[in-house]
Amino acid sequence: MGAYVFKLPDIGEGIAESEIATWRVEVGDRISEDQPLVDMLTDKAAVEIPSPVTGKVIELHGAAGDKIAVGGRLVTIQLDSATIEVDETKPAATQSSANEVASRASAGEPASSRWVPDAVADSTPVPAAPSVRKLARERGIDLREVKASGPAGRVLRDDLDRHAAAAPAPVAVAVEDLREPVVSAQPAVQGDDGIEQIKLIGLRRKIAEAMQRAKQRIPHFAYVEEVDVTELEAMRARLNALYPDRPRLTLLPLLIQALGRAIADFPMINATYDDEAGVVSRHRALHAGIATQTPAGLVVPVMKDAQRLSLWQRAAELRRLADAARAGKATRAELSGSTLTITSLGALGGIVTTPVINAPEVAIIGVNKIAQKPVVIDGQVVVRSIMNLSSSFDHRIVDGFDAASFIQRVKALLEAPTLMFIEGA
Template sequence: MAKFTFNLPDIGEGIAEAEIVAWHVRVGDMVEEDQQIADMMTDKATVEMESPVAGKVLEIAGEVGDTIPIGSMLVTIEIEGAIPDDVAEDNAKAAEPEAAPAPKDDEVEERIEVENPDANDADDAHEADPEPAPNQPVEKSAPKTEAKVLASPAVRKRAQDLGIDLAQVKPAEDGRVRHGDLDQFLSYNAGGGYRPAGGQRQDEQVRVIGMRRRIAESMAASKRAIPHFTYVDEIDVTRLEELRADLNATRGAKPKLTMLPLLITAICKTLPDFPMINARYDDEAGIVTRSGGVHLGMATQTDAGLMVPVIRNAESRNVWQLASEIVRLAEAARSGKASSQELSGSTLTLTSLGPMGGIASTPVINRPEVAIIAPNKVVERPVFRDGKVAAAKLMNLSISCDHRVVDGWDAASYVQAIKRLLETPALLFVD
C-alpha cells in the first residue's frame, strides 16, 4: 500500500487559490481512476476535479466553502502498489503556474497614471469573512416517488445519503440528473433536506458559497471602493424599433435581432470619443488602462447567479454577428460551459433585465471597470411632436460611472452621443 497526495493543480490564469463548492467523495470511500471527486471554483468558473488513481480516500482538504491554495493537498488516497511515475510527475508539475499570455497586437491599450487620494481605502477582496452559520442537519429519509428518474448509481447513492428525492431535482440537460444538479438543488434548499409539498416552510440557514459568495464579495468590494454616480436619459426608439422590425422581416438565415445588438453597435461607435469610459482602474497602482478594443461584458442571469460572459472586440462585429454571440455566450453561461477566458477581461459591462427593465436603474460597476450601462424597458407613451400628440416608443438608458475616473459631464455627453445614433438609426450602419 502507498499513500498518494493529490495536489490541487493550477486550474488556469495563474490563480493562487480555489474554493471547494462540492465534494463527491467522503473519507473512507473507494474511488476509481478518473472518478469525479470535487468541484472547485475560481473567478466564476467551476472545474471538476477527477482522481488520477484508484484507491481509498484517507483525507480531504476541507469543507464546502473553504478556499485552498494551488499546489496544496486536495485529497490523500491509499492505493495498492507504488504510485505510477507519470502520475507522480504530473502531480508534482500541477502546481507550477502557467505563463501569462502575451497581449495581442490589435489590442493596444493606453495606460494613464492617476493620483489616488483614497489608495489606503482600496478594498482587499480577500478580507477575512465572518464565520457563516452552519447548515441545518440533513434528514436522511425522503418520500418515495413513482416517477422514473435517469441518474447514475453514484448520483442515486449521494441523493439517498442527503435525503433528496430525485424526482424533485430538475436536470440541467438531457433529462439525466448529475452531481451538478444535486449541488444546484442543495444551494436552494437548506442542508439539502426534502420538504414535503404543502408543509409549513421553516426558517433555513444557507451557507453562502461558490458563485453566490463570489457575487457577494464582488458587489461589496465595488460599492466600498468605487464612488458611484448614475446618469439616466430618455431615448425615443420609435424609428429604431421600426428598423429592427424591417431587418428581422428580411433577415433570411441571419439571427433575429433584439434591441441589444443595435445598442451595442451604438455603444462601440461612440466609445472612441470617450476613451475614459472603456477602461479599467487599478486603484492600488493608481493607473487607468484605456482599452483599444471593446470587450463587452454581458451580465447574464443563471440558476447559479449572475455571470458576465464577454464579447471580445465587439467593435469589430456587425449586428447579426453580435446577435449570434449574445445567444452563444448566454447559453454557455447558463449551462455552466462558459470557459474562464469567456468570463474574464471585460472593459465595459452591459446589464439588461429585458421586459422587466423598469423605468430606471442604478447598476453596480463590475470592478475594476469604470462604467456599466443599463437599458430599461421600452414603453409606448404619448409625446408632443410639432404641437401634436403622437405615440412614441421610449426607453430610459442608465449609466453608472466611477467618479474617480469619469466626470459627470463625460458620462452625460457619452449617453447623448448614443442617443443621437439610436434616434437616427441609419447612422448605425454608416462608417
Template sequence: MAEHLIKMPDVGEGIAEAELVEWHVKVGDIVREDTVLAAVMTDKATVEIPSPVDGEVEWLGAEIGDVVAIGSPLIRLKVAGDGSVSSGIDTKAQAPEPPGRAGPIEAQADGAVKTSDAIVEQQAKSASPPSPVEAPPSVSIRMHRPPVSRSESEKPIASPAVRLRAREAGIDLRQVPGTGPAGRITHEDLDAFLAHGPQVARAPGLVQDTSVQHVKVIGLRRRIAEKMALAKSRIPHITYVEEIDVTALEDLRAALNASRRADRPKLTLLPFLMRAMVKAIAEQPHLNAIYDDEAGVVHQHGGVHIGIATQTEAGLMVPVVRHAEARDLWGCAVELNRVAEAAKAGLAARDELSGSTITITSLGAMGGIVTTPVINHPEVAIVGVNKIMVRPVWDGSNFIPRKMMNLSSSFDHRVIDGWDAAVFVQRIKTLLETPAMIFVET
C-alpha cells in the same frame, strides 16, 4: 486494512490554495478508482478530484466553502492491505480530447466556466444509478421525503452529472427534494425520485414556518459577491438616467427581422445599442477604458470590447463581444448570440469571458423603469437597458402613444465627470431615436 490519505493536489501553476465547492462522497461510502471525490475552485479553474484507489471513505478533511492549502490532508480512505500511504493527485494531467471537443473545466474569478464533453461523459458514467440490490441504506430513507415544488425562477442546486442524468431521464429537478448542503440534489436523491416517481403533494393549510436555512456563499456565488463588493467599495458611482423614444428603432428592427436572410439571427435591441455606443465612444474615447486605481493610470483602449452581462444557471457572467468597432449590425448580433449562448451552456472559453472595456446590462422585459447598474470593475462605464413601454408623449398639441425606454448608465466619477457622462448618454439617445444615423459614416 490500511489507510490511504489523499492531500489537496497541485491544481495549477502558482496556485497555493483552492476552495472546496462540492463533496461527491460522504463518510462510509465505498469508492472505486477514478470515482470523483470532490470539486475545488481556484481563481483560474474548477477541478474535480478523483480517487486513485478503491476504498471506503473514513474521514473528510474540510467542509464546503473552506479554502484548503495545496498539500493539506483532504480525505482519508480505508483500503485493502497493510500500512498507510498518502497521495496528491495530478489533476493537471488530462487525457487527449477528441477533435471538436471542448477542453477541461475552466473558470475565472468573474465566474467563467467551461465544461468539456469528455468530463460530462465521465460524470454521467460514474453517476449511473446502482442496481436495486446494491442501493445504499440512505436511498431507502431519502425516498420517503415528500416531493418539493420550486417556483419557475428558482434554480435547483445540483452538480453537472446530476443535471445530465435528470435531463436524459426527462426529470424536472425542481420537483426533486435535495438532501445535500443548502438543498443540493445528489445522485441518491435522484435515485429515490426515479424509484418512486413524483407524488402529488397535498395542499397544506395555513401554518407557521419557523425554519431557517443557512446557505453558505461558495464557489461562483462567492466570486460574484467579491467582485461586486470590490466595485462598490472602490468606485464612486454616478448614475445617469435618460428616457429614449425607440418607436422608430422598433419599426426598423421589425422590418429588418421580417426581411432577414435565413442565416442571420433575429435582431434584438442590443446590436443597435452596441453600434450606437461605438459611434459615441469614437467622440469620447476616454469612456472606453480600464482604470488602474493603484497605479493611477487610465488605460484607454482603441478597440471597443463590449461585455454583455448574462444570467446563467451558474450565476452572472460577462461574455465579451470583441472589436465591436469592426462589426456591422448583423456582425454584432451574430457574435452576441454566440458568446451569450456559450456562457449559458458553460462552454465559453476564458478569453471570451474577460477583457471587456465597457459593459451593457439588460434584464429584457424584466428591466423595470430604472436601475442603478454596478460598474464591471475595473471599467469606468456601464450602460443599463430598461424595459420598453408604451407611454403617452406630448407632441405640442396632443398626447400620442410612443414606445419609450430608459437607459440607466453608471460611470466612475473619479475619472468621468457628470458632464461627460451626460454627453455620452445624450449622443446614444440621438442615435437610437434617429436610427438611420447609426448607419451613416460621418
C-alpha cells in the same frame, strides 16, 4: 500501509485559496490515478482536480463550500507505502470548459490529465535551466515527460512549447454538472420559528463577493437618460421583415452599434482600471459583456471585438453566448475579458435601475423597458416609444461631464439610427 496527504495545488490565476464546489469521491472509495477527486471553484470557472495516486480515500479535509488555501490539506489516501506529506505547488489541473467536456465525452475520450507529484515521481533530476523549471511548474508539466533537445539531455524552452502543443486537450468540468452542488450543496437549516437558513456557496457566493468588492472599492455614480427609440424600433422591425432568414434582431445588436461608435470619441468609457497598480487601460476593441441570468446565477459572457461584427453576426453571437451561459457550457475565455458591460432586464426593466459596475471596468450600461408614452413634439402631443438608459460609472476614472456627454452621444445615435452606419456622422 501508508497514507498520502494530497494538498491543494496551485491552480493558476494567482489565487491563494479556492472553494470546494463538489466532491467526486467519498471516504472509503477506492480510486485510481487520474480519477477526479474534487471540483474547485475559482472566480470564473470550475477546476477538476485529479488524483495523483491509486489507493483508498480515508479522509476528506473539507466540505462543499469550504475554502482551502493553496498548499492546504485536501484529501488523505491510503497507500501501500510510507506516509507522504508534501507541499504540492505546481498546477495540477486545467481550467473548466464545458464545450470541451461535451466534445470529448461525445468522442469517448476520458476527461482526465496525468499529473505526477514530486513526492511520488522518480527523484532523478532532469537537466534544465531555472527559468525552464519555473515555466514547467507554471504550466503543470513534468520535466520527465518532456523530450529534451538540448546538450546532455537538457530540456529547453522550445521543448516545453512542443510538449504543450502535443499534449491532449485539457480536463474540463461542465458547469451544469456543478449546478446542483454549487447552488444547494449545503442543506437548509430549519429553525423552530420557520426561518430557513441557507449557506451561500459556489457561484452564488462568488457573485456576492464580487458585488461587495465592486461597491466597496468603486465610487459609483449613476446617470439616467430618456431615449426616444421609435425610429430605432421601426428600423429593427423592417430589417427583421426584410431578412426573415437571418438571426432575429433585438435591441442589443443596435445598442452595441451605437456604443461602438460612441467610444471612439470617449475612450475613457471603454476602459479597465487596476486600482492596486493605479493603471487605467483604454481599449480600442469593444469586448461587450452581456449580463445574463442563468439558473446558477448571474454570469457575464463576452462578445469579443463587437464593433467589428455586423448586426446579424451580433444577433447570432448574443444568442449563442446566452444559450451557452444558461446551459452552463460557456468557456472561461467566453466569460473573461469584457471592457464594457450591458445589463438589461428586458420587459422587467422598470423605469430606472442603478447597475453595479463589473470590475475592473469603469462603466456599465443599463437598459430599461420600452414603453409607449405621450411626448410633445413641435407643440403636438404624440405617442412615442421611450426607453431609459440607466448607467453607472467609476467616478475615479470618469467625470460626470464625460459620462453625460457619452450617454448623450449614444442617445443621438439611437434616436437617429441611420447615423450609426454613416462614417463620420
